[in-house]
Amino acid sequence: MSKVYASATEALDGLLFDGMTIAAGGFGLCGIPELLIAAIREAGTKDITIASNNCGVDGFGLGVLLESRQIRKMISSYVGENAEFMRQYLSGELELEFNPQGTLAERMRAGGAGIPGFYTATGVGTVIAEGKDHKDFNGKTYILETGLVMDLSIVKAWKADPSGNLVFRKTARNFNPPAATCGKICVVEVEEIVPLGSIDPDHIHLPGIYVHRIIQGQHEKRIEQRTVRKREAV
Template identity: 85%
Template sequence: MNIIFDNPHSALEGLLFDGMFIAAGGFGLCGIPELLIDAIREAGTKDLTIASNNCGVDDFGLGVLLKTKQIRKMISSYVGENAEFMRQYLSGELELEFNPQGTLAERMRAGGAGIAGFYTKTGVGTVVAEGKEQKTFNGETYVLETGIVADLSIVKAWKADTSGNLVFRKTARNFNPPAATCGRICVAEVEEIVPVGSLDPDHIHVPGIYVHRLLQGQHEKRIEQRTTRAAA
């Protein structure tokens, strides 16, 4: 079955609906599915719940969906680079569920592995644990976190073969692999698609069984905080 699509709009055709739950890969602006995000913006799909490490910046990444008021709720770890996020949250326009980064990654991984929930010490005694079941193991308190299963996963990889096996580079591995596995449907955008057999099986980070649609594109790869020094 051919899973390769010509552009992000065709790759998302028939998958988007108002009120849907999306898991998005990336860390900061590294490894974000920027082409698919722009296609969702252009589609106008609204009332979205999105699980992602962060919400991009004001004019790039998931921040473009905030600007158009398409996001109803964010499940995130870090939101400090987005002024519009802060404005919408403080004004009551945006719902926010904070998750520690490791907990959020594990919630995605658990959902993809068919695990309904798990106990963790992270967040005990903080607002993160409020309203959640807590249990004692070996004299220590743990909080129950639920696995995430999204309607759609959108991720960005470095390479893929024509069967959808994915390889990520460096920081892009932080959230993309667990995000890819926790969606009922996964759409991946990549920099390069190679023939089956071109990738070393030991170097594949997400098996193609998780990937339903694939597209190749050109990416801006914007740097979130550029720090330089004068030449010596």
């Protein structure tokens, strides 16, 4: 069966349900699956738990699912660029599970690798460690973190071939590879689908065994924080 679908709506057909869990790749506005996010909003799926480094910004990325009140819980490491996220969290409308950034990435990777849990020193002695198992290794304390296995992964890549072998572009290779592996089903949006065999095997970042559905589309690629220097006097 072909993995290539004509649109984000078609690629998500039969996969969405209320109360589901989703792993979303990207970092801020870099490498986010914006077309799939828009299709989830259009579908109206509710009470979603999303694992992602952050929740986009107001009005774009995962932020649109906050505005439509479709997200029940976020598993994230950074939420500082989204005023609606802050408002919903402080008002008790949104549940938040904070994770150190590396821990969140490793939880995704572990889930994709079939590893139920791992010990890390990150977070020891902080609120992150509360209620978690502690164990000493070589005189140092570590806490137990669990691997994440989600109902669905949505990711963004630069190129794919029809088998789903993926190439990510530069910093867009952030949370996308681990997020792709930890979903029971992985749907990926790409900028270009190239013929089978045209990607050098050594250049493949994620093998197609993890990818179930692919769409190709146009992407907005917004700049999250534009910084310019003052014009110098001539």
